[in-house]
Amino acid sequence: MRGLKDKVVLVTGAGRGMGQAIAERLTAEGARVAVTDVDRETARTTADALDGAAGFRLDITDAGEVKTRVGEIVAALGPIDALVNNAGWDRLAPFLETDEDLWERLIDINLRGPIRMTKAVLPQMVERQSGRIVNIASDAGRVGSTGESVYSACKAGIIGFGKTIAREVARHGITVNAICPGPTATPLLESIVGEGNEKLIESLKRGIPMRRLGEPDDIAGAVAFIVSDDAGFITGQTLSVSGGLTMA
Ligand SMILES: NC(=O)c1ccc[n+]([C@@H]2O[C@H](COP(=O)([O-])OP(=O)(O)OC[C@H]3O[C@@H](n4cnc5c(N)ncnc54)[C@H](O)[C@@H]3O)[C@@H](O)[C@H]2O)c1
Numbered sequence: 089m090r091g092l093k094d095k096v097v098l099v100t101g102a103g104r105g106m107g108q109a110i111a112e113r114l115t116a117e118g119a120r121v122a123v124t125d126v127d128r129e130t131a132r133t134t135a136d137a138l139d140g141a142a143g144f145r146l147d148i149t150d151a152g153e154v155k156t157r158v159g160e161i162v163a164a165l166g167p168i169d170a171l172v173n174n175a176g177w178d179r180l181a182p183f184l185e186t187d188e189d190l191w192e193r194l195i196d197i198n199l200r201g202p203i204r205m206t207k208a209v210l211p212q213m214v215e216r217q218s219g220r221i222v223n224i225a226s227d228a229g230r231v232g233s234t235g236e237s238v239y240s241a242c243k244a245g246i247i248g249f250g251k252t253i254a255r256e257v258a259r260h261g262i263t264v265n266a267i268c269p270g271p272t273a274t275p276l277l278e279s280i281v282g283e284g285n286e287k288l289i290e291s292l293k294r295g296i297p298m299r300r301l302g303e304p305d306d307i308a309g310a311v312a313f314i315v316s317d318d319a320g321f322i323t324g325q326t327l328s329v330s331g332g333l334t335m336a
Pocket residue numbers: 100101102103104105106107124125126127130146147148149173174175176177178197201224225226227268269270271272273274275276277
């Protein structure tokens with residue numbers, strides 16, 4: 089893909105799952121990736137396997153750490169050309185069985201986290217009159233999903249937030265887009281449905297027109313496209329990568 093060579097891309101939650109696949113794909117396209125994760129070890133192990141990448145602990149719920157770490161990443165790799173807000177977390181429960189503590193955690197990771205990250209990297213993108221922000225939202229944020237009420241609210245929120253930022257910074261050459269995975273085979277999905285819960289996995293597949301779960305690489309390809317020069321005139325958009333599950 090055009091324009092990815094030597095681009096500096098910060099990916100959150102890149103120690104495993106989709107974030108790891110995104111870091112691998114961007115590296116294969118020639119980018120230099122800041123592999124960040126709340127889990128320092130997986131961030132470093134992932135980065136060590138990738139040419140030109142560097143691994144950092146970065147907890148997106150910690151405002152102080154976000155600020156300090158973004159500074160360290162710029163010092164190590166250079167100005168950030170693209171931010172991929174990938175880190176996320178969920179726990180399945182009917183709304184009436186949830187409480188304030190769970191809402192708080194969901195909102196802090198899935199909504200405040202990407203907002204914090206955007207605030208931390210956007211000023212330098214404006215200064216350089218160029219940049220890309222990609223928010224990994226979810227089809228749950230477009231159409232809802234049973235057992236994921238507050239998570240869905242956060243993902244819908246991040247889609248709306250991104251559209252607004254897209255409008256505000258378009259004149260500075262910065263694009264902001266959302267990618268919405270459907271059910272995708274990652275450790276998060278395993279933890280949500282319960283490892284080995286084949287019955288539930290089969291019913292998820294039946295709901296997907298292409299009759300399979302997403303793979304992390306499916307998401308990584310879409311992210312690489314959005315970060316590339318080929319997507320330079322695309323902003324404020326929401327792209328489902330979910331085998332046709334959602335045609336919104
Ligand atoms: N897997 C799915 O079916 C699915 C579907 C729709 C959307 N998503 C979204 O895709 C993104 C990636 O999910 P995944 O399935 O790869 O999950 P995953 O749990 O496999 O990986 C997420 C990574 O984020 C990290 N993380 C969690 N909290 C963090 C924090 N506070 N700061 C920094 N890093 C943190 C974890 O350590 C982990 O390495 C998330 O935003 C998720 O909501 C996933």
